[in-house]
Amino acid sequence: MIKVPDFNALYGANPDPWAVSSSFYEQRKLDLVLGVLARPRYAHAWDPACGTGHGAERLADRAEQVLATDAAATAVEITRRTCAGRLNVTVEQRSLPSPVRAGETFDLMVLGEFLYYLVDVDRSATYDLLHAAAAPTAEVVAVHWAAPPPRRLVERSRGASRVGLSSHRPRLAPRGRAGGAELHHAHPAAGSR
Numbered sequence: 001m002i003k004v005p006d007f008n009a010l011y012g013a014n015p016d017p018w019a020v021s022s023s024f025y026e027q028r029k030l031d032l033v034l035g036v037l038a039r040p041r042y043a044h045a046w047d048p049a050c051g052t053g054h055g056a057e058r059l060a061d062r063a064e065q066v067l068a069t070d071a072a073a074t075a076v077e078i079t080r081r082t083c084a085g086r087l088n089v090t091v092e093q094r095s096l097p098s099p100v101r102a103g104e105t106f107d108l109m110v111l112g113e114f115l116y117y118l119v120d121v122d123r124s125a126t127y128d129l130l131h132a133a134a135a136p137t138a139e140v141v142a143v144h145w146a147a148p149p150p151r152r153l154v155e156r157s158r159g160a161s162r163v164g165l166s167s168h169r170p171r172l173a174p175r176g177r178a179g180g181a182e183l184h185h186a187h188p189a190a191g192s193r
């Protein structure tokens with residue numbers, strides 16, 4: 001079981017606790033996320049646990065509009081600063097699995113390093129709302145830190161695999177047109193997050 005930090009306190013003490021803005025490891029991970037996207041452009045991308053906003057900032061180059069949300073108020077403030085020059089990025093405080101707005105749909109959703117923090121019932125409800133918010137052509141990228149075995153197996157079953165995107169019948173592809181990718185990483189220096 002992953003310990004869930006107090007994210008508000010964490011970002012209050014350090015505005016970039018995982019060094020997303022500076023570490024080669026994190027920058028490369030973002031490069032990989034962008035690298036697996038199947039299309040050059042998207043209409044509406046959602047980064048629902050945006051953290052420091054560096055992922056949303058990069059997505060702004062690939063999408064007409066980007067919605068960056070996070071449960072932590074401090075993360076929302078930091079993301080507003082990170083994305084200040086990006087007029088196509090909207091930043092809001094939202095906690096999953098709170099429902100999306102009526103009519104809100106996304107053709108790209110990037111789930112970065114947070115599914116494993118959710119308790120089972122919230123994770124399941126989050127999958128449902130992601131399905132509901134997915135445009136027919138939606139792509140989803142899920143990024144997960146994988147603990148060393150044996151915990152890795154647990155995290156995979158709780159996080160990535162149940163997103164359903166690595167199966168031949170992805171849950172987010174009711175019409176068989178959506179796509180997705182999952183990135184697992186286990187760099188010892190990355191630690192638990």
Ligand SMILES: C[S@@+](CC[C@H](N)C(=O)[O-])C[C@H]1O[C@@H](n2cnc3c(N)ncnc32)[C@H](O)[C@@H]1O
Nearest residue numbers: 007049050051070071072075095096112113114
């Ligand atoms: C490890 S950080 C990852 C941030 C960013 N996606 C990245 O990959 O660098 C996890 C983030 O998930 C957010 N988070 C945790 N539970 C959440 C929830 N239920 N709804 C929305 N955001 C949540 C935290 O506030 C935190 O910013």
